[in-house]
Amino acid sequence: MSDPRFILALDQGTTSSRSIVFDRAGQQVSAAQQEFTQHYPRPGWVEHDANEIWTTQRQTMEDALARSGGTAKDVAAIGITNQRETLVVWDRGSGEPVAPAIVWQDRRTSDDCARWVEQGLESRVTEITGLRLDPYFTGSKLAWLLRHVNGLKTKAESGQVLAGTIDTWLIWKLTDGAVHATDASNASRTLLFNLSTGDWDQEMLELFGVPHAMLPEVRDSSGEFGRVADGLPAAGVPITGVAGDQHAALFGQACFEPGMAKNTYGTGCFLLMQTGTEMVRSQNNLLTTVAWRLNGRMEYALEGSVFVAGAAVQWMRDELKLVESAEQLSELAGSVPDANGAILVPAFAGLGAPHWDPYARGTLVGLTRGTNRAHLCRAVLDSIALQSADLIAAMEKDAGVPLQELRVDGGASRSAALMQIQADLLGSPVVRPVEVETTALGAAYLAGLGVGWWSDRGEIARAWKADTKFTRQRPIDELDRLRRDWAKAVERAKHWEESSHEK
């Protein structure tokens, strides 16, 4: 029998489930993608149906494999990467979720977080977890669910119900309930994980009222998690790579040296800078996170998270119906030299780093009678690049040195207009690689390292290839003006929604 030819990467994102088959050269062989339903049951709430996440993921596995012309026997390993922080709680016996998955964008725990901040808990939480008391992270969502679902806490204490982020849920489904595990990168997004010890933290579990018995085992990001159960696509194939999607993208971008950074332009924007085995504490409102854990050793990253980026493009297309496609928006935005003074702050789900204001809401300012559709399109792309520029400025302050280059990926990095705006604002080169599906590629690399397909990271770094390099074109005084206007507009967006005790 011939050796397996492929690695199968599962990329479970916020709006779609994807499966991509890669060959030994790290080239895509085939892919399949399925969107799934977003539920907004109340203002500020965002939910997913965990069963729909599973069925779409399973279907894309089947489709990608069929399109590759191979079977399970051709697949050496599976890598999983996923939207992070989103919480699933399910019954160990039936495998049924006890409630809809609470998505990372969900703001229902804003008041809880504000209360904990008022109680002076944030600095201790940051010291242990590297994160902030923001509804973004899993811990406050789990605390909420344990308080709101009758009898859940008792079941959690006895291990009858289990909790997990999306990686854990998929591993559970793929192994037919045999494995309840996560990797250190996903665990580091929960507010329950101790960045120094590399395990769940008792003090945080007590703060959020989370019983240890419901949590998964924390493992390396590369190594065997289990095998796919009989009757499923890729049955018998080992799962040997798991990482949160932004961590996988950092890996897929071969950012292996401290100081190397990538920005992923998807639904949100996530800028991560590798800091090696050193844990850098941000003085500028960024997060400290586990980049990955390999051979029991954690490496860390600084992260800036922007909640709404490509989602603002979708809002223009789906809600305002000003364009028919993202490509058209990008083209219109590129047809004008600037937004003619219009500034959009897409704080639809509050503001993430470096502002951390869950009560901020979207705002559009600077409109005149001359503002046209192309200007609004341009304002959308500007808003993505300006939010990222704020993150980069914070990161450069923490690092003490300017970025050498910014490696970019994600769906919206396809927009040359956006990448040019980013390079104008940044000053350092913005480099787009040949393979922009770096999230899935990173998961494939982690899985491949786990089965000895690639010898080491050096081999992966050599495979990374730049495609397009964007450098600054616009005069600096214009850019300074834009940044000043942006800072003013952000102030207008902040603290718009009232917390319930203000109402």
Ligand SMILES: Nc1ncnc2c1ncn2[C@@H]1O[C@H](COP(=O)(O)OP(=O)(O)O)[C@@H](O)[C@H]1O
């Ligand atoms: N040419 C483009 N110009 C601007 N935005 C784009 C373009 N193509 C895709 N996008 C945006 O990128 C996002 C999809 O990127 P993707 O990496 O698939 O996101 P995610 O993994 O978060 O679901 C969408 O929000 C879409 O609006």
Ligand SMILES: O=P(O)(O)OC[C@H](O)CO
């Ligand atoms: O699914 P994406 O690509 O929007 O990524 C979501 C992030 O992991 C949220 O932290």
